[in-house]
Amino acid sequence: MKIRVFTAILVCKxxxxxxxxxxxxxxxxGKYALKICPDILSHLKLPETSIAVTGSNGKTSTVEMIAHVLKSNGLNVAYNKEGSNQIEGVATFLIGDSTMSGKVKSDVILLEADERYSRHIFKYFHPKYFxxxxxxxDQMTRNGHPEFIKSVISQAVYDDMTxxxxxxxxxxxxxxxxxEGTIYFGxxxxPTDKLENDGIYNDGKYCPVCKAPMEYEYYHYNHIGKFKCSSCGxxxxxxxxxxxxxxxxxxxAKITIDGRYDIPVFFTGIxxxxxxxxxxxASVTAGIKPEAAAESLGGYILKSGRISDFTLGKLDGRLLLSKHENSVSYDxxxxxxxxxxxxxxxxxxxxAISRKYYTSDSSWLWDINFEKLKGANIDKIILAGQYCDDLAVRFELAGADESKIEIFEQVPDAAEYCAHNLDSFLYVITCFSDKEKILSIVTRRELA
Incomplete structure (x- = not known):
């Protein structure tokens, strides 16, 4: 082993x-390890089975659930459970699970890969399943349009991947x-599908292959649905x-996969x-029996806290974590x-719009379909945080009933108002960067 490889592993640990x-x-x-040995990832001895997950939404949740299924079925799994999905975070968790000779100890490695950084990570090793x-x-100040991200991810796709x-x-x-050999899910x-796209914009309007207009039989949401190009087929x-x-x-609540695998869930959001x-x-493709995968997923509650039930005074409520700078998530x-x-x-x-970088850009608020809330039996709409006035302008243009809107710059003030003035179930919608600002005030309950 080269001395710099050994040193990188030692320093990282x-x-x-x-x-x-x-x-x-x-x-x-991982940052220190990469400074010492920039190609350290190529020197690690990985297990036969490796799974990477990328995309705009759901990476952390999907990785956590795959890990749960694999572990429940007797496999040792190493994954970046903190969600640090750029090359430094991947180096940290892989070296952390390695011997001093660079051999990964787990049966399976499972990694969440940032859309922009997967091409840099996979220069050094190729996951078996992607x-x-x-x-x-999503985060358009950083990522631009999804078609640009598609072109970036294409640089991370290799022939030996499934x-x-x-x-x-x-x-x-x-x-x-x-x-050949691609696996598809869908x-x-x-019953909740629509014949028209009800988003503010439509990223499925044109074919990603030939740019001709696309036709949809139905939409599950946004540009996700049953589509066909009017030109190239x-x-x-x-x-x-x-x-x-x-x-x-x-x-x-339950969902059914493949017409026969019933999975009890606490939440049927799409x-x-x-x-x-x-x-x-992913679990079944990696060799887990479908019956076992379904059993493992049944009733599983995400530890990443994407959904949390709580009590605030006498109010019951549910926190729904979305992504700032991602209107589809909010929708x-x-x-x-x-x-x-x-x-x-x-x-x-x-x-706080982002955990990773400073931006005061709130233009993404205009891509969220707040208009859906009209006529939805809403008692009160509470707008809170530093950008409460930006939200207020957006709601005014959405035609919201002003008598139902309360505005608070400080989250504790908003929570106090709700505790003393509301008698209806309370939903809270915010992002990872802001979730503790409400969770530190409320009393968390088991999801029901």
Missing amino acids: IVRCLAKLFGRGSSLP VINNLYR LILNADDPLVSSFGKGR ADKL FERHDTDHTLTSTKEENGK YHCYNILAAFT RSIDVVVSDNRKKSVMFIVD
């Missing part, structure tokens, strides 16, 4: 221990065009694993269903609120 003691980030040890969930407008693709997303599905027509691929139904009845389907597909959370027929209130918190 030492810094990782120190970083844990002082609560520092999960990327720092899951691509979806491509949306792609696992969302058949319902034309941008993602196009990665499999002309490629949803059958569901590119269309939704037949699926290997399919979400065939979702059902909520008498306080119980995002969550796609993440479960992706996790099921799906709004869909959950709208589909709840009882009287409810909803709080939107936008206090």
